[in-house]
Amino acid sequence: RKEVEQDPGPFNVPExxxxxxxxxxxxxxxQSFFWYxxxxxxxxxxxxxxxxxxNEDGRFTAQLNRASQYISLLIRDSKLSDSATxxxxxxxxxxxxxxxxxxxxxLTVIP
Amino acid sequence: GAxxxxxxxxxxxxxxxDVELRCDPISGHTALYWYRQxxxxxxxxxxxxxxxxxxxxxxxxxxxxxxxxxGESVSTLTIQRTQQEDSAVYLCASxxxxxxxxxGPGTRLLVL
Numbered sequence: 001r002k003e004v005e006q007d008p009g010p011f012n013v014p015e016x017x018x019x020x021x022x023x024x025x026x027x028x029x030x031q032s033f034f035w036y037x038x039x040x041x042x043x044x045x046x047x048x049x050x051x052x053x054x055n056e057d058g059r060f061t062a063q064l065n066r067a068s069q070y071i072s073l074l075i076r077d078s079k080l081s082d083s084a085t086x087x088x089x090x091x092x093x094x095x096x097x098x099x100x101x102x103x104x105x106x107l108t109v110i111p
Numbered sequence: 112g113a114x115x116x117x118x119x120x121x122x123x124x125x126x127x128x129d130v131e132l133r134c135d136p137i138s139g140h141t142a143l144y145w146y147r148q149x150x151x152x153x154x155x156x157x158x159x160x161x162x163x164x165x166x167x168x169x170x171x172x173x174x175x176x177x178x179x180x181x182g183e184s185v186s187t188l189t190i191q192r193t194q195q196e197d198s199a200v201y202l203c204a205s206x207x208x209x210x211x212x213x214x215g216p217g218t219r220l221l222v223l
Contacts, residue, residue, distance in 0.1 A: 032210055043202055043214035044154070087153070091210060098144065098170065099212065103153035 003027060003100035006088050010106040017078050021105045023088030024070045030100075032091040033064055035073050037084045038104060044087055047073075078109045113137065115215035117203050123221045124193055132188045132218045136205030144212065145178055145188050146202045154202065160186060161209070193222045 006023040013019045025033070033050035048055065050062040050071050061074040071088055085104040092100070116135045124130050136143050145157040156170035160180040171177070175193075180186035190197055198221050204212040 034211075043216050044212075045214065046211055049211075098156040098159055098167065099210075100156070101146075101154040 004088050004090050004102040006102035006105050008103060008105060010108055012108045012110055013078055014110050015078055015080060018074065018076045019078060019107065021073045021086055022070050023102050025090040027090065027092055028069060030090040030092055033071050034089040035062055036087040036089055038087055039084045047086070080109050080111060083107055083109045115203055115205050115213055117215035117218050119218055120216065121219045123223065125223055126195060127192055129189065129191045130193055130220065132201050134186045134203030134215060136186070137213055140205035140207050141183055142206040142209050143180055143186050144204045146204065147199045148202060149199045195222050198222045
């Protein structure tokens with residue numbers, strides 16, 4: 001089983017729509033979680049960290065459900081510029097060195 | 112400020128040749144990671160460096176892969192006797208805290 005699993009999509013949504021992505025992680029000892037964004041043929045860039053209490057950054061809201069071991073990302077009022085692949089990332093237990101990346105969910109916002 | 116840089120940006124090589132990929136991390140970042148991303152796939156962890164500690168090589172797919180880093184500076188990833196399945200984008204990332212990672216633009220390797 002993969003460490004982090006995501007629905008690959010694609011999600012095609014109209015401008016202004018609200019879209020949500022979920023991902024699940026297998027290691028219950030994972031401590032830190034992130035969403036990264038990757039544009040086509042570009043490197044991943046950190047979008048936001050995911051905190052237990054949930055966190056919001058403008059149109060983006062991230063949630064963590066430790067009991068069910070899933071992480072969500074909600075994008076409100078989608079813009080054309082939000083079109084990208086969104087990578088769910090989990091860091092292992094304390095002291096772990098590497099991050100585990102999901103394969104990503106592809107979002108296309110349509111005019 | 113300057114981000115992570117990688118060179119070359121693209122590399123085409125023949126099967127069986129050795130290649131060396133370079134990563135210049137952000138100054139002051141103690142952690143450095145190498146990942147591989149095959150076309151349409153997720154990121155695959157290869158190796159991790161933290162300061163002068165022994166590197167975590169647990170992600171290297173075979174003994175044809177090796178990497179070095181001197182202190183907290185440049186790192187090189189070497190692939191010996193390249194195979195066609197080595198074709199991928201090789202991404203380097205540096206981090207000040209082992210969590211937030213800053214990626215370089217990657218090296219696109221094509222093995223013919």
